[in-house]
Amino acid sequence: MSQETEHVHCLIIGSGPAGYTAAIYAARADLKPVMYTGIIPGGQLTQTTDVDNFPGYPEGIMGPEMMEDLRKQAERFGTEVRFGYITSVDFSSMPRKVVVDENKTVTADTVIIATGASAKWLGLESEQKYNGFGVSACAVCDGFFFKGQDVAIVGAGDTAAEEATYLAKLCKTVHILVRRDEFRASKAMQHRVLNTPNIVIHYNTETKEILGDGRNVTAIRILDNKSGIESELPVTGFFVAIGHKPNTDIFKGWLDMDETGYLITQPDSTKTNIEGVFACGDAQDKIFRQAVTAAGTGCMAALEAERYLAAREHEPEVAKDSVV
Ligand code: NDP
Numbered sequence: 001m002s003q004e005t006e007h008v009h010c011l012i013i014g015s016g017p018a019g020y021t022a023a024i025y026a027a028r029a030d031l032k033p034v035m036y037t038g039i040i041p042g043g044q045l046t047q048t049t050d051v052d053n054f055p056g057y058p059e060g061i062m063g064p065e066m067m068e069d070l071r072k073q074a075e076r077f078g079t080e081v082r083f084g085y086i087t088s089v090d091f092s093s094m095p096r097k098v099v100v101d102e103n104k105t106v107t108a109d110t111v112i113i114a115t116g117a118s119a120k121w122l123g124l125e126s127e128q129k130y131n132g133f134g135v136s137a138c139a140v141c142d143g144f145f146f147k148g149q150d151v152a153i154v155g156a157g158d159t160a161a162e163e164a165t166y167l168a169k170l171c172k173t174v175h176i177l178v179r180r181d182e183f184r185a186s187k188a189m190q191h192r193v194l195n196t197p198n199i200v201i202h203y204n205t206e207t208k209e210i211l212g213d214g215r216n217v218t219a220i221r222i223l224d225n226k227s228g229i230e231s232e233l234p235v236t237g238f239f240v241a242i243g244h245k246p247n248t249d250i251f252k253g254w255l256d257m258d259e260t261g262y263l264i265t266q267p268d269s270t271k272t273n274i275e276g277v278f279a280c281g282d283a284q285d286k287i288f289r290q291a292v293t294a295a296g297t298g299c300m301a302a303l304e305a306e307r308y309l310a311a312r313e314h315e316p317e318v319a320k321d322s323v324v
Contacts, residue, residue, distance in 0.1 A: 004104040007095065008034040010305055011108035012079075013086050014247075016043030017291040018281025019114030020070035021298030022305075026112070027077035029306045033112075035074070036084040036100060038247075042067030043116045044282075045291060052144060054291050066291075086115075091254045091274045109312070110276045110305040113255075113263065114298060115247040117282035117289070121240055122154065126210040130238070134217025135210060137240045139163035140290065143170050151237035152177055152220055154207055160241035161189035167239065168196045175233060177205045177222065210238055246283050255279070262286045270301040276312075278304050 010031035012019050019035060026033040040046060045063035052060040061069075071081060084104075090097040095107040119137035121127055127135055136142040139153065143166060152175040153164050160176060161183065167174045176193065181203045183190045193199055202222065208230065209221040219234045246261045256264040256273045263279040265271060270278040280297035282289050 005107065006104070007107045008032070009109050009309070010034070010112065011096075011098065011106060011110070012036070012112045012114060013098070014038050014043065014114035014116055014281070014283070015041050015067075015071070015081070016045065016114060016116045016281055016294060017067075017070065018116070018283075018294035018298035018301070019043070019112070020067070020074045021295040022112045022114055022280060022302040023074035023079040023081075023298075024070075024077060025299050025302030026305060027074060027079045029302065031110075031302070031306060031309065032078065032080075033074075033302075034080045034082065034106070034108075036082055036086055038115065039085055041081075041083060042071070044118070050145070051141065051291065053141065086250060089250055089254060091277060094276070096274075096277060110309055111278070112270075112298075112301045112305055113248075113251070113272070113277065113279040113283055114281045114294075114301070115283045116294075117244040117246040117262075117286075119240065120243045120245060122207060122242070124207070124209060126212070127238075127240070130210050130212050130217050133215060134212065134236055135238045135240070138289075139167050139239050139241070142237070142239075143167045146171050146237040148172055149236045150234060151175070151239065152207075152233060152235045153239040153241055154179075155241035155243070156180065156183045156185060157241070157243065158185045158189050159243070161185035161193050163239060163241050164199050165189075165192050165196055167237075168198050171237070172198065174199045175235065176201050177207060178203050179206055179225070180204065207238075244282070244286070244289065246286070248283055258286075260286070270297055270304055276305075276308055278308075 010033040012035040015037035050060045084100045086098045087102045088099045096111050150173045154177040156178040164176045204226045206223045211219040219232045248261045263284040270280045278301040280301040281294035
């Protein structure tokens with residue numbers, strides 16, 4: 001049962017590039033945004049090392065540092081950044097309601113959802129140990145560091161196929177590890193993989209362990225699940241591309257989402273099916289999933305929230321508290 005209640009004008013849920021960009025725009029538009037960061041303030045980028053592809057950093061920047069910069073920029077214009085996790089929402093009436101950490105209710109005139117997504121991992125201990133030191137869940141972010149080297153990528157969907165062909169342009173050899181005897185990826189993507197000479201496909205193959213010298217990855221131990229034979233594959237990079245899970249469970253039953261949980265927004269917009277609730281970043285983008293695209297949709301969400309609030313100010317009082 002929640003005890004404390006507070007009303008805010010513009011509530012932002014999530015603190016990745018989408019959330020912070022929305023905050024910068026919303027604060028500059030005088031919407032007095034209040035942001036709840038979620039469990040990992042700064043989001044996925046705080047778990048990576050160098051970011052070389054975000055515009056404006058000619059020498060690159062460390063992920064956590066970049067998120068600090070974004071936080072400071074959002075705060076400079078008056079965003080109130082709070083550590084807290086939204087545990088449930090109620091979008092049945094105006095203003096919209098969310099519960100923070102199960103004990104505080106916040107009502108908001110508009111809500112911007114920027115809860116992001118989490119990469120799925122194999123769950124190996126060694127995968128965690130070498131995360132950021134040869135293990136990565138983003139080829140586009142980290143492939144560059146493995147130029148001219150041998151790498152492996154696990155997964156058989158469109159992401160794995162796309163990332164394998166991306167890595168093949170940079171790396172000497174790309175080993176793609178497919179757990180079944182076929183890909184899940186679309187035929188077109190499979191065709192690209194099959195026609196890239198430096199991609200080696202290992203069907204019926206599982207990763208048992210990531211091996212290293214205590215600092216960096218040096219090889220992986222793989223199992224041929226047909227023959228039962230284990231072997232070592234020398235690689236310096238190990239990419240995991242077995243899917244992402246959008247962090248949208250709390251919105252189930254309120255917001256339209258696809259079968260994997262990605263929020264559905266209107267075309268060319270961040271509008272959800274609930275008036276005044278906008279979604280941006282990886283929570284609604286399963287295709288691009290880049291910091292810069294998340295930032296772009298964060299900007300869109302804030303601009304749409306601003307227009308929405310401006311339009312409401314001109315509505316008669318009675319409509320503002322109505323059930324929608
Ligand atoms: P998917 O869920 O489509 O594929 C995940 C893949 O990972 C599957 O092949 C699955 O194997 C494999 N996998 C899952 N768990 C393990 C494990 N423990 N060990 C080994 N392999 C595992 O995820 P994607 O990220 O590839 O794609 C997500 C969505 O985004 C899809 O709808 C896709 O079409 C779309 N997308 C579209 C793109 C485009 O159009 N350009 C680009 C990227 C994504 P199995 O097949 O055996 O289940």
